Amino acid sequence: MDQVRVKKGRSLWWVVHSWIGLKLSIFLTFILATGTFAVFAHEIDWLVTPPMRASPRSEPIASWGAWAQAAARAAPDARLQTLYAPIDPWFAVEAWVSRGKGAPDRVYVDPWTAKVTGRHGWASVHRFLRQAHRHLMLPTKIGIPIVCSLALLLAASLASGIVTYKKWWRGFFRMPRGGDGRRMTGDLHRLIGLWSLWFVALIAVTGLWYLVETLGGNAKIPKVPDVEAGPMPTGVALDRLVAIARRADPALDIREIRFTPDNGVIFLGQSSAWLVRDRANAVVVDPATSQVVARLDGRTLNIHQRISEMADPLHFGTFGGLWTKIIWFLFGTLLTAMAITGTMIYAMRLARSARSDVGSLKIAWRGMGAWGYIGIALILLTLILTPGAIGGAS
Template sequence: MDQLRVKKGRSLWWVVHSWIGLKLSILLTFILATGTFAVFAHEIDWLATPAMRVSPRSEPVASWGALAQAAARAAPDARLQTLYAPIDPWFAVEAWVSRGKGAPERVYVDPWTAKVTGRHGWANVHRFLRQAHRHLMLPTKIGIPIVCSLALLLAVSLVSGIITYKKWWRGFFRAPRGGDGRRMTGDLHRLIGLWSLWFVALIAVTGLWYLVETLGGNARVPKVPDVEASPMPTGVALDRLVAIARRADPALDVREVRFTPDNGVIFLGQSSAWLVRDRANAVVVDPATSRVVAQLDGRTLSAHQRISEMADPLHFGTFGGLWTKVIWFLFGALLTAMAVTGTMIYAMRLARSSRSDVGSLKIAWQGMGAWGYIGIALILLTLILTPGAIGGAS
């Protein structure tokens, strides 16, 4: 009797696993693929945009003041919003400048010579992949819950896969069997799944966290005090503020400088806290008085805030630089392959059992039912909304 119950339980979990893998395969594959490529979105933009490319040098880099001055001079009719340090030595510094209406423009500056290498509009590969993966170009209140609900289903799929795979711990080094397409695809699906268990769990947990944040469970963002409006400093004036910020937090590696009309100049980056976004560490300086008006330290965050700041580095693998991004990209590609092979397994199983002349792809499409049309419709809607979504919103 107990064995019968276990068998029925496994059968139920297999139905759940198959339903998720088939019905939602089109949308799930799209979300996983865009997320995978988003890991290297900046690098893809680097390949496509000559102005982003610089030659690393052994000499010291230019000061933040010189970089800000170069960006401001390149767009004298615009307001300098933000400066971003290079992601890697072969990247240019990126500045955002705004004319008050529409999206900002990007100005690229050589970090060693402080010379402008070029300008670019707001729309790029990074914006497309980020917004397509995050909320399908839909309003965030609608798109994020749709995308993040897949994280819940991914978690269920993870659990159901383990339950239905008997003695799964023995399969880590079991090579896929040949001679039969369905058998080989099934073995490959299970092998990828086993080695990706940690990654699936990580993506599912961080995806569920994003859903919690969207539904109102987001962590409190520390408030920065207002200061009197004053001209934004560049050149030597900005360098003086940088020195003040570094005295306030000697461990701060400045990765971003924000020029705000109401809160002064905000220096953000990595400091003593590990596995947090740059915004978790900040020194805010009033340019009019050269006084530090606020300071954020990632080590003093509450548990709620720390989870929030950890989510992005863990979800996209950016915390360890190029090496962790390579690992995240590879496992993202494997996870995307799992979504495809799961659909193939279902189609080939039905094709064999029915002994029909209907092709496997058609069988898979028929098995998706209305969910296939919903997935295709959401992807097409994403592409239709792309020009307006990434061209006019920051």
């Protein structure tokens, strides 16, 4: 009697696992693929945008002030908004300059010579992948819940996969069997799933956190005091403020400078706190008085704020630089492959049991029912909205 109950339970979990893997396979594959490529979105932009490239040199790089001055001179009709340090030695400095309406332009500066290498609009591969993966180019209040609802399904798929795979812990080194396409695909699907357990759990948990934030559970962002607006410093004036910020937090590795009209100059980056976004560590300086008016330290965050600041580095694997991004990209690729092989398994199983001449793709499409059309519609809607979404406001 107990064995019958166990079999029925596993059968129910198998139905859940199959439903998720088949019905939502098109939409799930799109979200997983865009998220995987988003890990290296900046690098892809680097490949297609020559001004982003720099040639590493042995001599010291130029100062933040020199970079800011070069960007400001390249766009005298715009306001310097943000300045980013190179992501890697072969990247140029990136400055955002705004004319007050619409999205900012990007100005690229060579880190060593402080000479402008080129200018580019707001649209980029990074913007496309980020916005497509995050909210399908829809308003965030609509798009984020749709995308993040997949985290619930990933968690359910993870649990159902473990339950239906008998003695799964023995399968980590079980190589796929050959000779039969369906059997080999199934073995490969299970093998990838086992080695990706930690990654599926991580993506599901961080995705659920994004859903919680969108529904009103977001952590409060620390406020900084207002200061009187004035001309934004560049050149030597900015370098003096950089020195002040570094004295205020000697451990701060400045990765970004924001020139705000109401809160002065904000220096952000990585400091003593580990596994947080750059914005968790900051020194705010009033450019008129050269006084530090606020300091943010990631170590002082409460649990709610710390979880919020950890989500992005964990979700995209950016916390360890190039090496963790490679790992996240590889496992993202495996996860995307799992979504595809799951559909293949279903189609081949039905084709074999029915002994039908109908192709596997047609069988899979029929099995998706209305959900296949919904997935295609969401992807097409994303592509249709792309020109206005990534060319408009940030």
